Amino acid sequence: MQQGVGLTETQNKTDELFTWLRLAAIPKFGAATYAKLCHRLQWKSSDFFSASHAELLSVGFNASQIDAILHPDSEGIQKSILWLNGGNNRFVLNLEDSAYPPLLKEIASPPMLLFGYGDQSKLVNLQIAIVGSRNPSVSGKEYAKSFAQNLSQCGWTITSGLALGIDGFSHEGALLAKGTTIAVLGTGIDNIYPKKHRKLAEDIITGDGVIISEFAPMSAVRPENFPRRNRIISGMSRGTLIVEAALKSGSLITARYATEQNREVFAIPGNINNPLAKGCHYLIQQGAKLVTCIADINEEFNDLEFNTKVTNSSKMKKNSIECLATDLLLDSVDFEATPLDIVAERSGMSVSEVMSQLLEYELRGLVTAVPGGYIKLGEK
Structure with missing residues (x-):
């Protein structure tokens, strides 16, 4: 008995996936239109595929959409199903799935389906x-x-x-x-x-x-x-x-x-x-x-x-950088590659002093050495 229930659940999931793959394949048919029609007609997802040509035409579908509904791309749908069954870490979520991202559902045109790898x-x-x-x-x-x-x-x-x-x-x-x-x-x-x-x-x-x-x-x-x-x-x-x-x-x-x-x-x-x-x-x-x-x-x-520890650390770094804004050496390095001799000239320090101090600043994440000189990184 339990085995029969399991088989039924699996078949229901397969049928649901097949239905949503067909819905997503309807040209120029998005989540907003789907929701409006379901609300107005009290339809479920599967009802779109049990309706007649005349019914589909009467609710606003055009010829190409009706053709996609009545004659689905079985080959394309089968490729999606084969992909899904090709690994344990794959999933397909439809718009009505409980795992569908709630914030994404709020936008004007959420995707009908999300294909994914991972958790x-x-x-x-x-x-x-x-x-x-x-x-x-x-x-x-x-x-x-x-x-x-x-x-x-x-x-x-x-x-x-x-x-x-x-x-x-x-x-x-x-x-x-x-x-x-x-x-x-x-x-x-x-x-x-x-x-x-x-x-x-x-x-x-x-x-x-x-x-x-x-x-x-x-x-x-x-x-x-x-x-x-x-x-x-x-x-x-x-x-x-x-x-x-x-x-x-x-x-x-x-x-x-x-x-x-x-x-x-x-x-x-x-x-x-x-x-x-x-x-x-x-x-x-x-x-x-x-x-x-x-x-x-x-x-x-x-x-x-x-995590307040990380946030407060960020604030402390910001304050530290603001204090360093008056540092003549740091102020001599641009946010674009600045040659070492230019830094020395601007700061009034010797090249050896500049190299020593900039090494310390590099370890602190304030500057980085690049071809042609140094770049100021600022706060991280």
Whole structure:
């Protein structure tokens, strides 16, 4: 008897998955339309596929949508099912699943389905998104990694897009803190992109993180899918931190989605001559909060409790940097590569004194040596 119940439950889950895969394949049919029709017609998900051509036409479906409903892409659906059954750490969540991220469900156009690798329960974690340039400066890389690491230690889950640059360093920072990080793909779930980040993707999964995509296995790579990916990144998160971004970039699209979703937007300022700071400065002018330490982020969430030791340490570092602002040697190093002889000339110190002092500052994380000189890192 028990065995029969188990078989029935398994069949019900298979039927439900098949239904949602068919729903997700309907062209130009999203969650908002689905919810409206279900409310108006008192339909369940399966009712869409028991309706006649005339009924579907009467409720507003067009010819291509009706064709997709009545003649589903069985081959594509089978590929998704084969992918799901191809490993123990895979899952597919539909919009009505209890494990579906609640914050994501609140946005205007949540994905009908989420395909994923890893522990799906982590999708309900408290998340903050960190995104930015694919070609960041040395300072940008340091900020992304250190902010992600410190925010992870406070209790945040770090969500980003697995892209080169800021996204990748953000995931790495979370892993350094042994925290949870979630990567959202703009490609089919079986296509880790960029390929350079395959090892990072493996580290995310082995580190109890999650990789998700709204795009089914074998989906073609399309440029327009990446902006769609960005709405998921911001949609699952309480806030979005932009580390570095040009004025025309995907990061600003993510920030716009966050604003539309009534989520917090944070931006790290930079050198006014750095093109990668222009996007952050624009966001700050538009109302994003200027961020210099993690305390600037955490204080915006009075309803949450954080690891106060990490937050207070961040405040102390910030105060320390503010005191160092009058340090002539540190003030002689720019946020772009500054030659050693220029630093010595500006500070009035000998080259040997400068090298000795900058070594100490490098150990404290205030500067870093790069080809051509030193770069000031500021507060982490």
